[in-house]
Amino acid sequence: MRKIIRRSVTVCVLVCLSIAIVSCEEDFTNINSNVLNNTKFNTSSETLDIVAENSPLERIQSDNISRQLGQYLLGVYNSSDYEKLEASIVSQLTITTGVQVIDDENIYGADTTVVTKIDTVFLKLPYQVILDSDDLTYDLDSIIGDQSEAFTFNVYRSNTYLNLYNPLDPTKINSFYSDDVFEKSGTALNSELNYQFKPNYETVDGELIPVDTMLVVKRRLFDDSVATQDTIKIYNSTASTLPVPFARIPLDEDVIKELFLDKYDTGEFDSQALFNDFFRGLILEATGTEGSLISFDFNAASSDLSPSLEIYYTNTVLKSGSTILDTITKNDSYPLSGFRVNTFKMEDKTYPVNDEIIIQGTAGSEANITLFDQAKIDELSQKDWLINDASLTFYINQSADTINTPERLYLYKSDEDLTNPKFSQIKDATSESSFGGIQGELERDSDGKKEKYTFRITDYISDILNGEITYNPTLKIKAYNPTDLPLSTTDTIFNNFSWNPKAVTLFNNTTSNEDKKAVLKISYTEKK
Secondary structure, three states: OOOOEOOOHHHHHHHHHHHHHHHOHHHHHHHHHHHHOOOOEEEEEEEEEOEEEEEEOOOOEOEOOOOOOOOEEEEEEOOOOOOOEEEEEEEOOOOOOOOOOOOOHHHHOOOEEEEEEEEEEEEEEEOOEEEOOOOOOEEEOOEEEOOOOOEEEEEEEEOOOOOOEEOOEEEEEOOOEOOOOOOEEOOOOEOOOOEEEOOOEEEEOOEEEEOOOOEEEEEEOOOOOEEEEEEEOOOOOOOOOOOOOEEEEEEOHHHHHHHOHHHOOOOOOOOHHHHHHHOOOEEEEEEOOOOEEEEEOOOOOOHHHOOEEEEEEEEEEEEOOOEEEEEEEEEEEEEOOOOEEEEEEEOOOOOOOOOEEEEEOOOOEEEEEEOOOHHHHHHHHOOOEEEEEEEEEEEEOOOOOOOOOOOEEEEEEEOOOOOOOOEEOOHHHHHOHHHOOOEEEEEEOOOOOEEEEEEEOHHHHHHHHOOOOOOOOEEEEEEOOHHHOOOOOOOOEOOOOOOOOOEEEEEOOOOOOHHHOOEEEEEEEEEO
C-alpha cells in the first residue's frame, strides 16, 4: 500500500536540491527544467465534507486544585440566542496566625478596659481595568452583558469542605465541577439581603467613568462618636497615582464579629487547617435574569488587588470606664485564596436541529467534528500525497448574536467515553507551538464583520493518512481558554477548564450556502 508522505520530508528534499544546485551548473539546468518548470510534480488541493454536530455540556471541572484558573466569573449573562448563565464562586479564606483583637491591654495599668467597635465589614472585589485612551482614567475590563442592570448577589458561609484529596479515594487528587452544589450554613452574610450588584459609573464629558475608587471608613469610639476617618484606595503599583475601582459589599457586622473577632482566642485561628475546618469558605452567589457577567482576578500579584473579606474596627482604651487613654484602629484582611470553585448554573436550552452549531464557553455547548470515516481514510491513504497544509474552517452566522464572540476557538480530541471521557491535544498544538499551534483565531471579512475561524491540523492529518496513527477520535471545538494550551511540547493531555463565557453560532456542513459550509481543505504535492 502506498502511503501519504509527511510534510517533514520537504526538509530532506530541500537539502538535496541545495546540494545539487551547488554541485555543478549542468545539474542545475536539469533541476531547473524538472522542478522549477514543474514537469515532475503537481500541486493541488481537495476539499472534503465533514460532519459537525452540537455537543451540549453538562459540566466542566472548575476548581484550582490540579490547574490554576486565571479568572473567576461572577454574575449573570442572558442572551436569547444562548443559554442563560448564572456564575457563582466558592472560596476558602487565608488567615494570619496569631491575630488578636487587643494586642496588649496590660500596658495601660490597672482599672482599664478596652471597648471594641466594628467600623465596617465588607467583601472587597477589585475590578480588572485597562487605561483609557487619555491615560487618566480606567475602563472596566472583562465584563459582558448589560452593566446598566443589576444581578442579585448574596454571600453565604459554606458548610462544604474543600479538600485536596478525594474523600472516597485519598490516593487521588480531588476535583470539583461547575454543577457541584455547596451546602450553605446559616443565612446570608451581607447586611442587605439580595444585594443588587452592578458596576457604578458617572458621566464625565459624555464618557462613563467607574466611580468605586475609594471608601471612607469612619473610626468609631466606645460611644459611637467618630474619632477619625480613613480613606481606602488601592493601586496597580506603588508608583501609580490612579486608584483602581473595586466593588464593596457590606456584610453583617454582628455576625462577622461573632464568627471572627470573638473566635480569635478560642483556637480556631491557631492554624490554617483549624480555621478551614471551622470556617470552610464563602459562597458568592449570583442569581437573576439580567445584569452582567464580571471576571475577577484571584491571582493578583498584589494583596491589595486580591478579593478579600475586610474587617475594620477600633479599640478604645478607657480609664475608670470613661476616660479615654488611647484609641487603636485596626484592619484584619482575609484573602479569598486557597481552594476555589467556579459554579455555573446554565439554562436548559434545546437548540433546533438545523444548519448551525453553537459554541458557548463555561458549561455551555461545544461541537463534535468527524473528519473521515474509515473508507475515506483508506481511499486517501492510496494517494502519493505530500501534505503541504490541512485546514478546518467554520463560518459565523452573522445574523445571530455576535456581540460577545470569542476571539479564539480551540480544537481538541475526545474518546467520547460517557462515564470517564479522556481528552488529548491534537499533534499540531505541540509540534507547531512555535507557529501558533492549531490557531483558530477569529477572522473578519473586508467589511470588518466577524467572519470565520480556521484551524491548522497539517501534522495531525498527515499522521492519520500515512498510517502513523490508527486512532481516529472525535474532534471537539470549544471557546478558547488560555489553560487549553499544552504546558510543553510533550504535554498531550487536555484539561477542559473554561472561564470564557463568550458564545458564537457557526454554520455546519449542511448549510445550503456552499460558500459558508464547514470544510476540511487539504493542500498537497504529488508526483506526476
